[in-house]
Amino acid sequence: MITYDFDRTSKTSIKAHADKLLYKALRQVLSDVQIKKIEPKLNKKRKGHFGDIVEKYVFDKEPDNSPEPDFPEAKLELKTTPIKKSSRKGFISKERLVLGMIDYDTIIHDKWKTSAFLKKNAHLLILFYLFEEDISPLDYKFRLIKLLDLLGDLPAADIVQIQKDWETIAAKVTAGKAHELSEGDTFYLGACTKGATAEKSYRSQPNSKVPAKSRAYSLKQNYLNFIVAENKATIEKEHDALISEWVPETIESIVHNKLKGFIGLTTTEIEKKLGRYSASSSKSYYADLARAMLSAKKKKIAEFEKANVTMKTIRLKKSGTPKESMSFPAMDYIGIMNEEWDESTLRDQLSENKFLFLIYKYDEDGSLRFNKYMFWNMPYADLEEHARKVWDEVRTRIAAHRANDLPGIAFNPVCHARPHGRNKHDKAPTPYGTMVKKQSFWLNASYIREQIKKDSLTRHDAVGFHC
Numbered sequence: 365m366i367t368y369d370f371d372r373t374s375k376t377s378i379k380a381h382a383d384k385l386l387y388k389a390l391r392q393v394l395s396d397v398q399i400k401k402i403e404p405k406l407n408k409k410r411k412g413h414f415g416d417i418v419e420k421y422v423f424d425k426e427p428d429n430s431p432e433p434d435f436p437e438a439k440l441e442l443k444t445t446p447i448k449k450s451s452r453k454g455f456i457s458k459e460r461l462v463l464g465m466i467d468y469d470t471i472i473h474d475k476w477k478t479s480a481f482l483k484k485n486a487h488l489l490i491l492f493y494l495f496e497e498d499i500s501p502l503d504y505k506f507r508l509i510k511l512l513d514l515l516g517d518l519p520a521a522d523i524v525q526i527q528k529d530w531e532t533i534a535a536k537v538t539a540g541k542a543h544e545l546s547e548g549d550t551f552y553l554g555a556c557t558k559g560a561t562a563e564k565s566y567r568s569q570p571n572s573k574v575p576a577k578s579r580a581y582s583l584k585q586n587y588l589n590f591i592v593a594e595n596k597a598t599i600e601k602e603h604d605a606l607i608s609e610w611v612p613e614t615i616e617s618i619v620h621n622k623l624k625g626f627i628g629l630t631t632t633e634i635e636k637k638l639g640r641y642s643a644s645s646s647k648s649y650y651a652d653l654a655r656a657m658l659s660a661k662k663k664k665i666a667e668f669e670k671a672n673v674t675m676k677t678i679r680l681k682k683s684g685t686p687k688e689s690m691s692f693p694a695m696d697y698i699g700i701m702n703e704e705w706d707e708s709t710l711r712d713q714l715s716e717n718k719f720l721f722l723i724y725k726y727d728e729d730g731s732l733r734f735n736k737y738m739f740w741n742m743p744y745a746d747l748e749e750h751a752r753k754v755w756d757e758v759r760t761r762i763a764a765h766r767a768n769d770l771p772g773i774a775f776n777p778v779c780h781a782r783p784h785g786r787n788k789h790d791k792a793p794t795p796y797g798t799m800v801k802k803q804s805f806w807l808n809a810s811y812i813r814e815q816i817k818k819d820s821l822t823r824h825d826a827v828g829f830h831c
Contacts (some may be wrong), residue, residue, distance in 0.1 A: 365395040368424040373437040375487060375511060378423075382489060385422065385506040394421055399502065406501055412462075414501045415444035418491065431464070433484050440487045446495035447507065447592055455507060457588035458495050460556055463488075463581040468569045472538040476527050481581055488512045492592055508592055521607040521614075522552060522670075528614045529553035533581075540572030545579055547716045548741025551615050551671035552587045554716070555579040557706065584716070587670045604660040606667050615667050616739060619720065622658050623737050630731045631724070650677035654722050673718050673739075678812060679732065680725040685813045689773070689806040691784050697767050697794045700759060710755050710805055714742045723816060738819045750778035754805065767800040778811050 366384060371377035384393065391399060398421055407413045416427040419442060425434060434442040446458040463485045470480055492508040515523055529550035536545055547554035557565065558580040566575040583591075606618045626634050631653065635641050638656050642649060654675050658665065668675070679687045692713055705711060718741045725735040742751065757771045758781055770781035784804035785791065791799040 366393045366422060372435055375438050375440050375489075378435055378438060378440055379489060379509070379511045381423070382491060382509050385491065386509055387505060387507070389503045389505050390417070390421070391500075391502040394502075402502065403500075408501060414493075414504070417501070418442075418444045429465070431467070431480055431484060433487070438487075440489055441485050442489050442491070444491045444493065445588070446504075447492045448495050453589070453593075455492070455494075455592050457585050457592055460554065460582040460585045461490070461588055462556065462558070463583065465558060466533065466537070466555060466579050466581060468537050468542050468567070468576065471534050472570055474534065476530055479530065481530060482514070485581070486514050488514060490591075510591070512591070520612045524612040525551050525614050525671075526553045528616075530581075537569065538571065540569065540574075542569040542572070542576035542579075543574045544744045545576070546741055546744045546747070547582075547584070548714075548718045551667075551673070551718065552584055554582045554584050556582045584670075584672060586672045590666075590670055602662065603664045603666040603669060604655075604662040606658060606660065606665060615671060615673070618667075619658065619737070619739075623722075626657050626734050627736065628733065630727075630733050632731075634734060650722070650724075651675065668720070671718060672716055673720055675720045675722060678721050678723045678816070680723060680735065680813075680816075682726050682728065684725070684816075686809040689780075689809045690812060692805045694784055694792065694802040694804050695758070695781070697762055697792055697800065700755075701762060701795050705752055705755060708755060710751065711747065713805075714747050714751055715744075717741065721816070736816075736820075738816070740815060740819070746778050750776050751805075754779050754781065758805075762794065765794075765796045765798075767794045767798075767803075770803055773806075773808055777808065779805055779807050781805055 368381075370381035390402075394402075402417060402421070419425050419427050419434065423434075423442065425442075433440055441463075443461060443463075445461050447455045448458045450456045464481070467480060474480060476482070488511075490508075490510045490512060491506055492510070493504040493506045495504060512518075514526070518526075529552055532550050533545065533553075533555050536542065536549065545555045547556055549555065556579060558578045565578045567578055569576040606615070606622070607613050626637070629637065631644065634653060634657065640656060642652060646652070654677065655661070655663070655665070665673075667673070676690060678690075681687060692710070696709070699709070703709065718739055721738050721740055723735045723737060724732045727733055754771055754776050757775065761767065761770055772782060773780040781803050783801050784806075785802035788801060790802050792802050794800050
């Protein structure tokens with residue numbers, strides 16, 4: 365049975381106490397009396413429930429929503445978060461790491477170094493446990509226990525980016541736009557939705573009469589993967605880094621500095637400037653060219669992987685309209701019927717992803733010229749109104765056995781569904797037992813054109829850098 369003989373004022377003592385859990389499950393360290401008290405109340409569906417149990421029965425501390433760290437004397441915040449096993453990558457994070465609620469009323473007065481966020485989260489004790497679907501939470505094994513100094517243990521560039529992310533969130537709230545916050549607004553530190561139900565999760569915000577969803581700070585899931593990675597050497601081997609590990613520069617600024625010199629050049633001129641040549645007929649041509657412009661030789665870019673940034677090449681006709689709509693991975697007809705919108709695959713793709721658009725435009729003579737680039741994520745209003753309508757309609761039609769008749773481009777100004785298989789024989793199963801050609805959600809070409817136009821009106825300089 366676990367005892368509570370640790371010093372609550374000492375980070376190292378609390379960490380040593382937590383280490384008693386390593387490679388063990390709660391069932392192995394708690395008493396039979398404690399187990400009997402916990403088991404009838406276990407709730408796997410309630411997020412945070414397992415962490416509350418750990419806090420109460422391992423550290424003898426009643427869970428609370430205090431803005432102070434869990435161990436105020438040691439200035440240490442306790443976090444419990446799941447990981448899962450990947451056959452290729454080892455342990456990876458199962459979800460984002462939530463770091464406390466965003467107080468809209470106080471963040472507008474905060475400065476980064478004295479912020480409520482840092483006061484609570486500057487020092488984290490993170491308990492990573494292996495999540496398994498078909499076992500009791502009492503049998504989850506703790507596989508990694510990490511003491512993390514947020515401002516001391518991370519690369520300098522990551523700290524600068526997290527600060528910039530916090531400032532982006534604060535600026536949006538200060539502008540009375542808390543209701544427009546999205547995880548895609550930022551790179552490493554996100555503003556995730558937090559609330560028991562849609563109705564109860566709304567609250568007032570300063571500088572606006574529009575109610576805003578409750579949100580919490582979170583380290584993004586992909587960023588956590590770099591923290592839990594067992595083999596750092598493998599990560600370094602597979603990824604190129606845009607930013608030197610200890611250089612304090614944001615992702616936006618490094619991309620700006622690398623791409624600005626190519627604006628206005630044709631693809632042929634870019635190849636010449638880079639001292640390379642590759643066949644433009646190759647499927648990966650534009651992706652390879654983008655990586656070359658960013659000085660990346662490998663397919664994976666560390667900062668983009670950590671921030672869930674997806675590069676997309678957009679080719680504009682002379683009229684300014686993209687040549688084609690933008691596709692997402694093929695949908696799972698069965699899986700989508702088992703989702704709720706707030707945790708759906710489509711919503712995750714649109715709300716959590718940030719896109720780097722590399723935009724080319726055809727000249728009068730047919731040459732393709734690098735026109736601009738921009739970071740983009742879907743505005744919250746478009747996500748919740750238009751994208752959700754398409755998602756709802758897709759589910760309605762699948763339920764009516766019409767998976768082969770999904771809403772087309774005329775249905776919605778933002779997105780639609782249409783086939784996206786390798787050929788007519790590339791099919792997927794439906795909930796009603798038939799095989800139907802694979803289809804995907806697509807962003808309408810006209811919608812992408814409007815987003816590019818909006819960026820041109822709001823960008824901060826002449827080369828297309830939007831921050």
